[in-house]
Amino acid sequence: MPESGKLANHMISKNVESGAPLAHWSKQTSASSRSREDLLLSFFTCLDRNHVRYCVLHSWDEIPQQLSSDLDIAVHPEDYQGLLFVFRLLKSKGYSLVQVINYYVESYCFRFLWFEGPTINSLAIDVIFKHQRGALLAPSVKLLLFSRRRHDMFWVPALEEEFTYLLARRIWKATAPARHQRRLKFLVERLGRPTAEKLAGKVLLGAVKIRIVNACESGRLNPLLAKGRRRAWQTSLVRNPLRLTADLLSDFIRLVRRWSHPTGLFISVMGPDGTVKNRLIEHLVQAVGPAFDRHKLFHWPFKLWRANTTREQARSLLVGLRRHGWAPGRLLAHFVEYWLGYWVVIRPVLARSGLVVFDGYFNEVLTDPERYPYEDTSWLARMLRRLIPQPDLMLVLDATEGGVLSRKPEMSSGETDGQRKSRATCGDRRPSVRVVNSTGSFSQLSAEATTIVIEHLWQRFERQHGPPGAFRAANKGRT
Structure with missing residues (x-):
C-alpha cells in the first residue's frame, strides 16, 4: 500500500x-x-x-x-x-x-x-x-x-x-x-x-x-x-x-x-370517479417502484375469493341483499375478506420489500353510499374499519365539482358533492391520509403525489432510526 x-x-x-x-x-x-x-x-x-x-x-x-x-x-x-x-x-x-x-x-x-x-x-x-x-x-x-x-x-x-x-x-x-x-x-x-x-x-x-x-x-x-x-x-x-x-x-x-417490521409500502388511492386514479396509480408504480423489490396492484372490491366479480356486479348484489335485509351480513363478509386478504396476500408482499397500491379500500363502503348502500349500518362499517389493518399512506384525490362532472357527466351534482365530503373525512384526519388536488394538469398531480410518497418514506426512515447517532443503536442486535 x-x-x-x-x-x-x-x-x-x-x-x-x-x-x-x-x-x-x-x-x-x-x-x-x-x-x-x-x-x-x-x-x-x-x-x-x-x-x-x-x-x-x-x-x-x-x-x-x-x-x-x-x-x-x-x-x-x-x-x-x-x-x-x-x-x-x-x-x-x-x-x-x-x-x-x-x-x-x-x-x-x-x-x-x-x-x-x-x-x-x-x-x-x-x-x-x-x-x-x-x-x-x-x-x-x-x-x-x-x-x-x-x-x-x-x-x-x-x-x-x-x-x-x-x-x-x-x-x-x-x-x-x-x-x-x-x-x-x-x-x-x-x-x-x-x-x-x-x-x-x-x-x-x-x-x-x-x-x-x-x-x-x-x-x-x-x-x-x-x-x-x-x-x-x-x-x-x-x-x-x-x-x-x-x-x-x-x-x-x-x-x-422482516415480517414484524416490513420494509414494503402499502398505498391506497381514493377519489371520486373521474379523478384519473388509474393513470396516477400507474405513474406511482413507475416513479417509486425502483425503491422496492416488487409491486402488486389491487382494486376494490378485494375479490380474494371472487376473482370474476366486477364493481357493478358487487353493487347489484349489495342492492339485492339490502332488499332482503342482509346488508350487515354482506358487510361482515367484506370485513373477513379484507382482514384475511391483508394477512394472506398483502403482508407477505410488504415483508418482501414490495410496493402495494390499492385502488380504493374498505373505506369505500363509507364514502360511496350510492354504490355501496350501507348507510343503515354505517356504525358497523366504521367499527369494522378500525379492525382492518390500514394502508401506510392514503392519497385522497379531490377535484372541484365542475372538474369531476366534466369527466363524468353521467354523475349528479349531489352525488359528486357527497363523495367529496365523505372522502375528506374517511381517514379520521390521521397523518397517513393526504388530500391531493386533482383539478390541475396530470403532471402537477403526479408530481405532488410522488413528492408525498417520497417524503413519507424519508420520514419513515427518520422515525425508525431516530436522531443522528441512533442508527447503530436501533440496529444493534437486529441483524
Whole structure:
C-alpha cells in the first residue's frame, strides 16, 4: 500500500477517535442539475469530509460517470453515525433515502430517489459493516479498510483483499458476469498463482481452490462456481462452526423482523370517479417502484375469493341483499375478506420489500353510499374499519365539482358533492391520509403525489432510526 494511503488512513482514524466535529454541507442542488454522477460525487465527498472509513468493493473503473449496477461499499462498523449524517446531507441536496433493506447480517441496501428535472431517478447503495454474507470466510470489513488505497476521489481495497472479496462474492452468487471474470483474471496475473491460491484457500478447502484459480486464469469461472458454493459451507463449518451458527441465528432473527417490521409500502388511492386514479396509480408504480423489490396492484372490491366479480356486479348484489335485509351480513363478509386478504396476500408482499397500491379500500363502503348502500349500518362499517389493518399512506384525490362532472357527466351534482365530503373525512384526519388536488394538469398531480410518497418514506426512515447517532443503536442486535 502506498505511504500516502497509510497516512490518510491514520489521519482519518485519529480524527474519528478525537471526536472531531462533522463537516456540514449547505450547498443546494436544483432538480435540473441532479444526476447519478452528482449524487456519487457528493456521497464520496461527504464521506471523506465526515471521516467515514469506507472503500468501494468492485466495478469502480467508470465511477462516477457510469455505474453498471448498485454501488457496493464497505463501511467501518464504528462509523454508523457518520454514515447516517452523510445521508442527511444528501437529503438536503434533494437525494432522498427512501428504503433500507437488511438483506443479510450487518448488510444493508440503501435506496435513493430524487427528481431529475420532471422525471424520477434512483440509485441503490449496498453497505456491509461486518463481512461477506453466507458461510463464506471473506475478509472482514476492518481488514478491507486497513489496507485500502486511494483511487481518484474514493477508496478501494488492496489487490489481495479485492481478490478474496470478489471471489467469495461470486461463489456465493454461483455466477459471475463477464466483467468480474475479467477482473479476477487480471488479479491472478498481478498477484501470481501462489498468492492467488493462498487467498482462495481462505474461502475453499483442498484441491478446489486450485481449480478455482485455474478457472479465474482461463476466464471460464462459471462452471465451477456452484460446486465452490457447496464447498464454502464445508470450509466455514470446519474452520469456524461457532461463527457460522451465530450468523445463521442472526439471519433467522432478521427474517422474523422482516415480517414484524416490513420494509414494503402499502398505498391506497381514493377519489371520486373521474379523478384519473388509474393513470396516477400507474405513474406511482413507475416513479417509486425502483425503491422496492416488487409491486402488486389491487382494486376494490378485494375479490380474494371472487376473482370474476366486477364493481357493478358487487353493487347489484349489495342492492339485492339490502332488499332482503342482509346488508350487515354482506358487510361482515367484506370485513373477513379484507382482514384475511391483508394477512394472506398483502403482508407477505410488504415483508418482501414490495410496493402495494390499492385502488380504493374498505373505506369505500363509507364514502360511496350510492354504490355501496350501507348507510343503515354505517356504525358497523366504521367499527369494522378500525379492525382492518390500514394502508401506510392514503392519497385522497379531490377535484372541484365542475372538474369531476366534466369527466363524468353521467354523475349528479349531489352525488359528486357527497363523495367529496365523505372522502375528506374517511381517514379520521390521521397523518397517513393526504388530500391531493386533482383539478390541475396530470403532471402537477403526479408530481405532488410522488413528492408525498417520497417524503413519507424519508420520514419513515427518520422515525425508525431516530436522531443522528441512533442508527447503530436501533440496529444493534437486529441483524
